[in-house]
């Protein structure tokens with residue numbers, strides 16, 4: 065068609081499957097297997113349709129204030145968005161406006177490359193070391209910005225605070241974003257470094273550890289100047305990103321610290337038990353500090369295993385990409401779900417041997 069010459073053509077990010085069936089073990093998109101705190105349900109029920117007539121607060125003051133109190137910063141250091149994908153996309157558009165390349169690991173959250181392409185940001189994918197760790201030295205060269213997750217996805221591996229501070233401190237003339245989507249599952253956050261470095265933006269989400277992927281809440285913490293630039297871009301694009309229900313649910317989630325800690329503890333315990341069982345079955349994996357395990361098996365094809373699981377309604381994530389096509393990313397589900405999955409693996413391996 066003639067108008068196609070004027071279309072912005074992009075290769076979109078492909079999210080993990082959301083199958084419609086009810087009887088399944090869903091270990092493919094790193095969702096929390098337990099619901100959010102009961103206070104969240106109450107908050108959602110408390111939203112009247114009368115309230116929905118009105119636009120939400122464009123400043124999202126209540127949620128930003130709740131986050132500021134929770135993390136011991138000021139509201140002016142907090143930005144919120146519709147999931148961290150929205151926060152990250154806004155940050156790409158705001159901070160990576162340079163002719164020099166944005167740097168991120170070659171094995172990482174694949175959305176980074178999609179946003180760079182969408183916004184026309186020059187970028188380079190920096191190879192990880194053979195053990196999947198980041199090499200700080202690779203990020204000490206001319207660049208237009210840096211982003212990486214910690215723990216990294218899909219490896220689940222944590223980088224040390226020293227390494228991150230080294231990268232942030234060596235790049236004071238660009239913005240460095242640390243995507244802490246999985247940090248609550250046992251890794252060390254670099255949030256406190258935002259007090260020392262005005263070029264560091266830390267991004268987190270309610271989707272994984274706070275069990276609210278369906279509500280779409282993400283946030284960033286950094287120097288007030290960074291946040292103010294983010295708001296300028298946000299208000300140039302869509303003033304009302306956060307709806308009233310999401311704001312109320314987010315505030316309620318932050319109030320129930322006991323529930324949050326208990327849920328995290330359960331997931332971490334299941335993760336550690338799953339690691340031990342996978343090891344017994346001959347799987348190899350980097351030590352995960354997230355709610356998933358990135359595993360490979362010396363004698364099994366990851367793709368075949370992925371398909372065999374799928375036929376049993378066990379959904380895993382498989383990336384048919386160089387460097388990681390022998391791996392499966394396995395989200396940590398409920399204890400019982402992991403039992404069923406591990407039992408299936410045992411039978412599968414016996415069958416393959418026989």
Ligand SMILES: *Cc1c(COP(=O)(O)O)cnc(C)c1O
Pocket residue numbers: 146147148149150173213217243245268269270271277281282
């Ligand atoms: C899940 C994830 C996100 C995005 O999560 P939202 O649901 O949009 O908050 C961002 N970064 C990484 C590394 C993720 O795994």
